[in-house]
Amino acid sequence: MSTPTRLAPAVAPSSATVKPAQCRPGTLAGELRISLLRASRRLRMERSSTEITDGQYSVLHALAKLGPLTPGALAEREHVQPPQITRTVAALVEAGLVARGVHPTDKRQVLVTITEAGEQEVRETKRRREAWLAxxxxxxxxxxxxxLAEATEILRRISTS
Incomplete structure (x- = not known):
């Protein structure tokens, strides 16, 4: 499936082009869900490297945003089981995108930290995704x-409720 480089010209949205049935919560939920999933899937295709998976990128992004985390905290944040996060972290360590270290207050714990190469991966992926969308x-x-600006605010409210 190829993606067109230009969007087809569209008529400015107006309440006259939207039928009342399209605004019913059940109908709108289905259409919106499909549109959001497709948009999200297409945005995820824009990244700086094909060498890392979406799950690995998500861990990198979390470390870039939140700072060093234990594997347990990463597993909880990513909603995965500890063995899966262990494999993900191992792959990222091997790629030089994260480093394992000793926890400063609990020497039994491991602390996962993003490297400069990992930070660069996150920055470049964000840049590519924003450029594609722009x-x-x-x-x-x-x-x-x-x-879309108004919808962004509405979606933010929905996602945080």
């Missing part, structure tokens, strides 16, 4: 971008 947004009308 290019698609440039093809929209001001009215469409306004709708």
């Amino acid at each position: 290019q698609r947004l440039k093809d929209l009308t001001l009215a469409e971008r306004t709708v």
